[in-house]
Amino acid sequence: MIHFESLRSLKTGENATIFKVTAMGEMGRRIRDMGLVPGVSVTMMGRAPLKDPVEIKLKGFNLALRNNEADHILIQQPEINSHDC
Amino acid sequence: MIVDNIRIALAGNPNSGKSSMFNALTGARQHVGNYPGVTVEKKWGQASLDGLKIDVIDLPGTYSLTAYSQEELVARNFIIHEKPDVVVDVVDASNLERNLYLALQFMELGVPVVIALNMMDVATDKGIEIDAEKLGKLLGVPVVPTVARKGKGVKELLAVAAETAALKQGWRSLDISYGSDVDQALQRLVGKFNGQSLAWSPLSPRWVGLKLLENDPEVMRQVQQDPGLANELGPLQTELLDHISKTLDDDPAGVIADYRYGYINSVYRQAVQETRQQRLEVSDKVDKLLTNRLLGPIILLAVLYGVYEFVFWASEAPVGWLEGLFGWMGETMSATLGDGLLRSLIVSGVIDGVGGVVGFVPIIMFMFFAIAIMEDSGYLARVAYLLDRVLRSFGLHGNSVVPMIVGGGISGGCAVPAVMATRTLKDPKARLATIMIVPIMNCGAKLPVYVLLISAFFAAQQAEMMFAITLISWGLALLAARVLRWTMLKGESAPFVMELPPYRMPTLRGLLIHTWERTWSYIKKAGTVILGVSILMWAMMTMPGLPEDQAAQWDSKIQAAQSEEAKQVLEYGKGQAELGNSIAGRMGRGLSYLTAPLGFDWRTNVALVGGFAAKEVVVATLGTAYSLGEVDPEEAGSLTQRLAKEPGWNPLMAFGLMLFVMIYAPCFVTVAVIKKETGSWKWALFSIAYTTGLAYVLALLVYQGGRVLGLG
Numbered sequence: 001m002i003h004f005e006s007l008r009s010l011k012t013g014e015n016a017t018i019f020k021v022t023a024m025g026e027m028g029r030r031i032r033d034m035g036l037v038p039g040v041s042v043t044m045m046g047r048a049p050l051k052d053p054v055e056i057k058l059k060g061f062n063l064a065l066r067n068n069e070a071d072h073i074l075i076q077q078p079e080i081n082s083h084d085c
Numbered sequence: 086m087i088v089d090n091i092r093i094a095l096a097g098n099p100n101s102g103k104s105s106m107f108n109a110l111t112g113a114r115q116h117v118g119n120y121p122g123v124t125v126e127k128k129w130g131q132a133s134l135d136g137l138k139i140d141v142i143d144l145p146g147t148y149s150l151t152a153y154s155q156e157e158l159v160a161r162n163f164i165i166h167e168k169p170d171v172v173v174d175v176v177d178a179s180n181l182e183r184n185l186y187l188a189l190q191f192m193e194l195g196v197p198v199v200i201a202l203n204m205m206d207v208a209t210d211k212g213i214e215i216d217a218e219k220l221g222k223l224l225g226v227p228v229v230p231t232v233a234r235k236g237k238g239v240k241e242l243l244a245v246a247a248e249t250a251a252l253k254q255g256w257r258s259l260d261i262s263y264g265s266d267v268d269q270a271l272q273r274l275v276g277k278f279n280g281q282s283l284a285w286s287p288l289s290p291r292w293v294g295l296k297l298l299e300n301d302p303e304v305m306r307q308v309q310q311d312p313g314l315a316n317e318l319g320p321l322q323t324e325l326l327d328h329i330s331k332t333l334d335d336d337p338a339g340v341i342a343d344y345r346y347g348y349i350n351s352v353y354r355q356a357v358q359e360t361r362q363q364r365l366e367v368s369d370k371v372d373k374l375l376t377n378r379l380l381g382p383i384i385l386l387a388v389l390y391g392v393y394e395f396v397f398w399a400s401e402a403p404v405g406w407l408e409g410l411f412g413w414m415g416e417t418m419s420a421t422l423g424d425g426l427l428r429s430l431i432v433s434g435v436i437d438g439v440g441g442v443v444g445f446v447p448i449i450m451f452m453f454f455a456i457a458i459m460e461d462s463g464y465l466a467r468v469a470y471l472l473d474r475v476l477r478s479f480g481l482h483g484n485s486v487v488p489m490i491v492g493g494g495i496s497g498g499c500a501v502p503a504v505m506a507t508r509t510l511k512d513p514k515a516r517l518a519t520i521m522i523v524p525i526m527n528c529g530a531k532l533p534v535y536v537l538l539i540s541a542f543f544a545a546q547q548a549e550m551m552f553a554i555t556l557i558s559w560g561l562a563l564l565a566a567r568v569l570r571w572t573m574l575k576g577e578s579a580p581f582v583m584e585l586p587p588y589r590m591p592t593l594r595g596l597l598i599h600t601w602e603r604t605w606s607y608i609k610k611a612g613t614v615i616l617g618v619s620i621l622m623w624a625m626m627t628m629p630g631l632p633e634d635q636a637a638q639w640d641s642k643i644q645a646a647q648s649e650e651a652k653q654v655l656e657y658g659k660g661q662a663e664l665g666n667s668i669a670g671r672m673g674r675g676l677s678y679l680t681a682p683l684g685f686d687w688r689t690n691v692a693l694v695g696g697f698a699a700k701e702v703v704v705a706t707l708g709t710a711y712s713l714g715e716v717d718p719e720e721a722g723s724l725t726q727r728l729a730k731e732p733g734w735n736p737l738m739a740f741g742l743m744l745f746v747m748i749y750a751p752c753f754v755t756v757a758v759i760k761k762e763t764g765s766w767k768w769a770l771f772s773i774a775y776t777t778g779l780a781y782v783l784a785l786l787v788y789q790g791g792r793v794l795g796l797g
Contacts, residue, residue: 024336026580027582028338028339031582032342033151034582037346039350046373048381048474049379051474052473053581057369059183061586061587062586063582065580065582065583069581
């Protein structure tokens with residue numbers, strides 16, 4: 001079993017690939033509507049002054065989401081990837 | 086070949102340049118209204134191509150076509166029910182993959198689609214090379230490269246749309262694979278439609294099946310209307326959803342979305358070449374500064390303060406001109422018409438009423454202009470980003486701060502434009518909560534009341550009192566929001582997930598069009614209600630007049646007055662008697678049992694009733710009620726001295742009264758706008774009821790509590 005981190009744990013400037021979106025219902029739909037689906041590469045751009053929401057970049061555009069939404073997005077970071085292969 | 090009466094529906098993601106495209110297509114020939122039954126704005130206009138008139142309907146900007154948001158449902162239902170000849174989907178070429186997600190859903194639906202590949206210049210700058218022709222072939226729909234802001238490709242787009250419409254090819258849904266599990270499930274669902282598919286035209290059974298697997302509430306409701314079909318589909322839907330969730334360990338709607346993106350990704354890789362690696366763009370560098378932990382909030386405060394200052398500075402002169410104009414009209418009418426009820430009706434009822442509506446226009450115009458700049462430049466999204474954490478604790482949204490500031494967060498705003506400014510809020514519950522609390526902020530009309538009471542009772546601590554009043558209004562507004570979101574507006578907040586569009590220089594044309602259409606919609610909608618209520622308020626304050634014998638007594642006394650001064654005193658006395666005898670005066674007396682524990686007598690009550698017209702009327706009415714004539718709210722010196730000496734008035738009661746004026750019933754212009762913005766009288770009336778209730782309780786606590794503590 002590999003442990004996948006949530007998008008919340010990504011540090012500013014870091015890159016990762018989305019592995020799974022666990023949100024259901026309306027939140028799941030909104031997250032996916034914005035292009036956050038497995039296989040997509042995301043970069044953490046920064047955090048709001050109170051550490052929430054976060055700003056990420058994917059496919060050339062920027063997106064803000066709350067921490068509790070980022071928690072539903074599981075990511076795979078490049079170094080974890082290389083250990084795995 | 087070209088046909089007559091072509092109808093184009095313009096669709097696209099927010100920030101895709103759809104508004105610019107609509108403006109480029111229709112020029113100044115635009116109309117604004119609402120979709121029936123919802124508060125979503127509907128815009129339509131006419132384009133012309135070689136003498137041919139083409140109707141263009143601007144659908145709300147959406148990322149998807151689910152039934153979760155009002156905008157998406159409105160867009161989808163418009164296409165299904167109104168069957169436009171062609172949907173022109175404006176996609177942002179520099180952000181193609183996500184934009185194609187919506188395009189793909191139009192193609193699944195089956196309506197004829199033309200893609201406007203917009204912002205080609207931005208894409209080129211970013212090193213994205215798109216083979217438009219190949220993209221069109223792969224997707225099976227015409228693709229036209231455009232730069233709407235500069236008007237490039239707009240004519241070509243119209244020509245292609247007209248050609249596509251002329252083909253009358255009918256609806257053809259695009260059937261892509263969603264993986265074997267979903268595909269098999271779809272097949273089984275479609276099987277249940279045998280012979281019934283015509284009834285669902287133009288929707289294909291596969292699309293209906295797809296929506297059932299996505300758990301689409303709207304389509305499920307429609308299926309329910311056909312009990313035969315519902316009995317067949319219902320159990321099967323449950324079974325299939327259960328099966329897919331178990332085998333794939335995922336939400337079926339999620340699986341479907343993933344396959345959509347998979348399809349888009351394969352098209353994208355074939356038609357697009359990215360010649361440059363992603364790099365930090367200029368916009369990202371600006372963002373680093375504007376959302377910086379320390380500088381971000383400081384710049385934000387400066388910007389919000391700047392907006393506020395700009396709106397009220399720029400509108401000051403035009404508001405003055407309008408006041409002058411209506412004042413002149415009132416005087417002219419007074420001079421022309423003889424003394425009597427008709428003159429009073431026309432001057433105090435009609436002219437003052439219309440003047441009230443029109444007087445707000447400059448403020449609304451400049452406020453919308455400022456907000457349009459923030460919106461079109463991309464900064465508004467950052468405001469939400471920076472403040473969301475704080476405002477979320479109160480059940481609000483990051484963008485709630487703009488209406489709160491405009492409404493009087495820095496003393497002297499106005500609730501009318503503030504309520505209208507909540508349109509930028511996408512979370513319906515947070516928006517309603519914001520609308521409900523904005524009237525608590527200290528609008529400009531409350532200031533004369535504060536100034537009067539502070540200078541009469543707190544002359545030594547004027548600045549401190551004003552500051553305290555400002556803090557109290559923020560605190561109460563936020564608390565009221567919190568309570569509303571725990572009770573009337575209970576429920577999870579909508580997902581925040583929000584695009585932070587790249588910073589762009591707004592176009593003047595876009596700004597002017599935005600400003601004008603919003604301003605016009607205020608004049609049109611609010612105007613009718615306000616004139617009626619204004620006349621009603623006038624009637625309450627004037628009628629019934631004094632009984633004839635009493636009036637005659639006053640008149641003979643006035644006639645017999647020895648000096649001008651004595652005459653004026655008597656005239657003011659008559660005014661007081663008239664007010665006391667009016668409906669409002671009787672209400673004031675009737676309410677005095679209720680307000681005695683607050684320390685308010687009938688004269689305060691009648692002033693508060695008058696304040697429903699506009700809060701500054703409280704000052705003028707108090708003047709009449711204390712036989713000082715109609716006091717000019719700006720120069721209330723005589724009233725200040727009078728109240729300071731008046732028995733029953735003391736600092737404690739005055740403080741309670743200030744609180745009461747801050748909170749109680751929004752003025753009726755605001756109420757009319759709340760009705761318009763929420764689409765329901767229920768919320769409009771609630772906004773009067775809860776604020777008045779809250780005002781009463783707080784003023785009571787202050788007065789009675791203060792007396793217990795020996796302050797009164």
